[in-house]
Amino acid sequence: MSPACEHVVLVGLMGVGKSTVGARLSEVLGWPLVDSDEQVEAATGRTVREIFERDGEAAFRGFEARALAEALDAPGPSIIAAAGGVVLTEENRRRLKAPRIDVVWLKASAATVTVRAVEGVHRPLLADDPAGVLARMAVEREPLYREVADHVVDVDGRSVEEVTDSVLEVIGAC
Numbered sequence: 503m504s505p506a507c508e509h510v511v512l513v514g515l516m517g518v519g520k521s522t523v524g525a526r527l528s529e530v531l532g533w534p535l536v537d538s539d540e541q542v543e544a545a546t547g548r549t550v551r552e553i554f555e556r557d558g559e560a561a562f563r564g565f566e567a568r569a570l571a572e573a574l575d576a577p578g579p580s581i582i583a584a585a586g587g588v589v590l591t592e593e594n595r596r597r598l599k600a601p602r603i604d605v606v607w608l609k610a611s612a613a614t615v616t617v618r619a620v621e622g623v624h625r626p627l628l629a630d631d632p633a634g635v636l637a638r639m640a641v642e643r644e645p646l647y648r649e650v651a652d653h654v655v656d657v658d659g660r661s662v663e664e665v666t667d668s669v670l671e672v673i674g675a676c
């Protein structure tokens with residue numbers, strides 16, 4: 503198989519299902535899954551939460567950018583479950599817009615992600631007001647996800663299988 507794109511990248515807010523849909527896509531396509539948060543944890547030997555607590559958000563964003571760059575520079579094809587914040591940096595957005603990088607925005611309402619995102623231990627930014635934080639993030643980030651996305655897939659009220667099928671449809675011959 504000779505895919506038309508090198509990597510498929512899933513972007514979206516925390517809790518949209520990038521890792522779970524990514525795992526399912528990886529199974530179906532037989533491509534490796536690269537999860538940005540796991541990459542950061544493997545590279546630093548620390549958890550995402552520890553990095554935020556000890557070094558702060560700016561340091562984490564540096565590790566996040568390096569993880570994205572490494573994943574995109576690696577030989578493909580692969581599925582990349584990008585950390586929710588990658589779109590905040592202009593350099594990351596530039597990389598995501600490169601040819602042969604197919605970006606799928608998993609789009610959900612703030613209500614959907616609030617229910618799911620609170621389950622993750624690697625999300626210190628949510629603190630004690632997950633709904634408020636995610637609502638603000640949605641306002642700030644949606645234009646940025648839209649800017650980098652080649653495709654948009656709605657996840658509200660849909661199962662992992664349904665979302666995976668939609669992603670397979672939109673990436674087509676990739």
Ligand code: S3P
Pocket residue numbers: 514515516517520539550584585586587622624625626627
């Ligand atoms: C973050 C998302 C998290 C993790 C960190 C910050 C963000 O990853 O990288 O807590 O700023 O959106 P997921 O998107 O995989 O939850």
